[in-house]
Amino acid sequence: MSDLLSFQRRFASALENPGLVPAAHPTLRRAIRVHRNTAMKAAQDALADNYPVVRALVGEEAFAACAAGYAEANPPCDPRLCIYGRQFDAFLSGYVPFGSLPWLAGMARLEWLHIEALVAADNRALSSTSGQIGVDTRLSLHPAVRMLAYDAPVASLWLAHQPWAAAGAIERVEWQPEVALVTRPAHKVIVMVADPGMAAFLSACERGESLGDAARTADEAGGDVAQIFAALIAAGAFLKLEWRNR
């Protein structure tokens, strides 16, 4: 093994287990701690940035302890810390201290989808229903669109935790299963609750069904198709036709 590789192997293992550095070398021990702290803090800060609602729900102190556990178990593998925390929902499902909030993993999932939407490609969204669109048209979803069906109202809870939410919004959240829809019209990520008709319509489009078939599915789910379609267009959910094959 090269000298550099053998040094890096020993250094990386000391970073993982700073306790293994001999106590006879206190300066070295402290330096390893400093390096470890810097890397861990960067990961934990990134996680805190990417999961603001989970953080608000559990409180800063509890989140910090949980983030330290996550960063230990799932250290960054990509230098782009702006997209750190992909497995946080799975980690939360098994995180005992938050056992009384089993739906927290769903909130983490939604916040991750928010990050994915934030950094998705800038393809143009379909902005009008006129033109070449008919019942046979198959629309593609915009790359920033994400959907999450969950057995707790995570989208409503997310909305209630935004700075612009009305006072008392959290208390008024009705506890029921929900489909969350994440889109990014005009460079701003939005989260909304998709009613069953809208969720059915969008899922049908995602499966590649024609607008006519998607409308039938939505209608069967009890939705007002014209209203649903207009809301999805306004939310930038579909790709502009010319962008489909790019």
Next chain:
Amino acid sequence: MTAGLGFKLQHFAEALTARADGLWFEVHAENYMVDGGPRLAALMALRERHAVSLHGVGLSIVSADPPSADYLRRLQMLAERVSPAIMSDHLAWQKWGGTHHSDFLPFPRTREALGFAADNLSRVQDLLGRPILVENPSLYMDVSGHEMSETEFLIELAFLSGCGLLVDVNNVFVSASNLGFSADDYIDALPAALVGEIHVAGHSPDGDPNSSLIIDSHGAPVSDPVWRLYERLVGRIGARPTLIERDTDIPAFADLMAERAHAHALIRATEGTHV
């Protein structure tokens, strides 16, 4: 480009409309190495108004493995989009066994390490078609096995790869204090022709009361000894684009602009004496 600031998204509106002689902005390249979205759009809007520098924190120059194809592709795409005035990264390593350690880790400065670093830099520079400036890291421990000093290593690296240097004066101060060498001697050993940019930043004492280390925290205003080292450097080599780095406890934009005005005045005064 005189004195620049690190660009923070929360200062977007103020940064966009700020008007000051020689003002420029630096961003961490990795934060924008994504497919699209509002953050990238904010950077594109910023670069319409101000010169921008892409400062990498993840190239892991001193690694036996070259940077990943995905990393290089994204860096190249970003560079094409932004047309940055300057591109840079650090003399350090971060990746090991699939983990990215978000810090600038030390290594023995051997001929072997120099070869790896020069190969990695050449690969990136060939792809980008431009030189990268390499920044000296903050050191906290004395690694054994060095075959050359850090300045000798950087000069050799520039000779082998064609890279330039980004001199972080605060890092020189921190390393010199932690490892017990002369910061003045280090500054005096840097060849003027290689230096393309300078960083100044604040540092903090280690939180551990038993430790005498000082930490490159980027969380405090630039200290007086760092300004003195800075003046020593530019007094000898002349003015260079200078970044005020601040990454934690970020003050109001106006406060950053005031600190920046100090650096700007020093640079203009230096230019007056180097014609």
